[in-house]
Amino acid sequence: MEVFINGIRLHYVQTGQGSLTLLFVHGYPLDHTLWQPQVDKMSDIARVVALDLRGFGQTDAPEAVYTMEAHADDLAALFDTLQIERAIVCGLSMGGYIALAFWRKYAARVRGLILVDTRAGADSPTARQGRLDMVEQVKQHGAGPAADAMLPRLLCESTRRSRPDVVEFAHAMMLRQSPTGIIGAQLGMAERPDSTPTLSTITVPTLLVFGAEDIITPVEPEGKSMAAAIPHARLVIIPNAGHLSNLEQPEAFEVAVREFAATNFTNGHE
Ligand code: MLT
Secondary structure (H helix, E strand, O other), X not given: OEEEEOOEEEEEEEEOOOOOEEEEEOOOOOOHHHHXXXXXXXXXXXXXXXXXXXXXXXXXXXXXXXXXXXXXXHHHHHHHHHOOOOEEEEEEOHHHHHHHHHHHHHHHHEEEEEEEOOOOOOOOHHXXXXXXXXXXXXXXXXXXXXXXXXXXXXXXXXXXXXXXXXXXXXXXXXXXXXXXXXXXXXXXXXXXXXXXXXXXXXXXXXXXXXXXXXXXXOHXXXXXXXXXXXOOEEEXXXXXOOOOHHHHOHHHHHHHHHHHHHHHOOOOOO
């Protein structure tokens, strides 16, 4: 399915129904298929929407700096078009940065937050420089360098050893992203603000999910410090998972989301 919003054609998939909406926001350099294990399975508890962010998947990739605020504006426009008043926003890594920007700008439209393998802080000068270097590489060589740099760090050791299907799925997802989109996202993440002061303002139920072996956004310190700073947060650590915990351990991820939803929300079928 696609909508025209904020000057771009934006692609999304949708399953389920009811007044409870679960919006899935992927990380970098990925697309909505990251949530393939969840989209159909979770449709019994909510209306489920998973989008391709600007620059990724089948959504247009304009030449621009994709700020977290621009992504948040896209989410709000998608809500308007699909007549979603409020949703649980579930974002992984860059998707988590976007979920926090969405909370800052559109808090009234957030029913709950699920922040997966992400961080609140802005980039260090070294991390920012790394992004600018990557932009130069992608300009010269396409998506390959971005995919190759991420792959060994994305998945935990046991996934890499015993789940070649997951390794191949993640690698192929990264390789098919457009260089323009990758560049726009890197430049946008490089200039994202520090969301740490935002954490104490969160008043909705919040679930934090971290792969125990995530080395990109490690549970210590990222997960634990976010759990301490967000007033109503619960932290779930998933064993045998790295940065893509929902893809590496879909059953454990599903249990965490189902428990969070059952504890905090009901889905009135309207
Ligand atoms: C992601 O998975 O979205 C990225 O690791 C985020 C980042 O580059 O900071």
